Amino acid sequence: MQQPAAKLHPTPNMVHHTAYITYDAKATVDFYTRVMGLEFCSAVMDSRLPSTGEPMPYFHIFFRLLDGSHIAFFECPGIPARQPVPHLAHHVFNHLALEVDSREDVDAWAEWLTSQGVVIAGPIDHGIIYSVYFSDNNGLRSEITTTLDPTWNDHPQEAARDLALWEQVKSEATEKGSDVSKALFDAIERERALGNITVHG
Known part of the structure; x- marks a missing residue:
């Protein structure tokens, strides 16, 4: 059995942000504010990569969730177009899951997304969670989910x-x-x- 790593430093408190590439920052702001209802809370614009100093102008945008975590995107001109995934698993398994309070909330999200022209899959009852799946304007597979079994992550x-x-x-x-x-x-x-x-x- 694998043992937890030695406590040499503090365990992270939460997800601060997850970051993805977008090819259209304006359209992404529209999707995450109008469709997802998130706050467009911050942006960073720079001409160079902070880690290397390499010239690469980019625009980094952040959307805040209720727990204080964030979803973020980078737009950077000249990035090659996203290639088709080589296997279905790349599309299905790589995804962002956002939690709501109840099955009714998931159902409400399914109705809302559909009304906004967003194609959905589900809702699906997984036994431990209840979820609806969709893709954002960037093709990022996303999930709205609620916990059905409060012990699901205690095994x-x-x-x-x-x-x-x-x-x-x-x-x-x-x-x-x-x-x-x-x-x-x-x-x-x-x-x-x-x-x-x-x-x-």
Whole structure:
């Protein structure tokens, strides 16, 4: 079982901000203020990268959530167009999830997003959370979710067990020259049949 890192420094308190690339800062401000209802709270404009000093004019915009965390974007002229994702997983798994208070709130968001011309998937009941999915004006996959099981993130022993199983199945399949994805699929289905997995992610 993996142990927490030694307490050599303070544990981070919260997510300060997550940052993504945008090709249109103005359209992004419109989406996150008008559609998402967030405050456009700050912006940074500079001509060089602070870390290297390299000439690269950029505009960095921030939107504040109710807990004090932020979603941020960079617009930088000349960035090549975003390439199509090589696999569906890149689009589905890479996403930003925002929490609301109840299922009713998720349903209300689904109605609101649809009324604004935003294509949605769901709402979907995952057992531990209830969510609706959509993409912003930049193609960033996003999620509005609410917690159904208040203990969903309090299973460290089970998480360590599942990680060990995941790594074991991958290792054994690789050594045998077997299809790793099929081996993992079969192992997960066996665990589900045994009642060890009850949640769909």
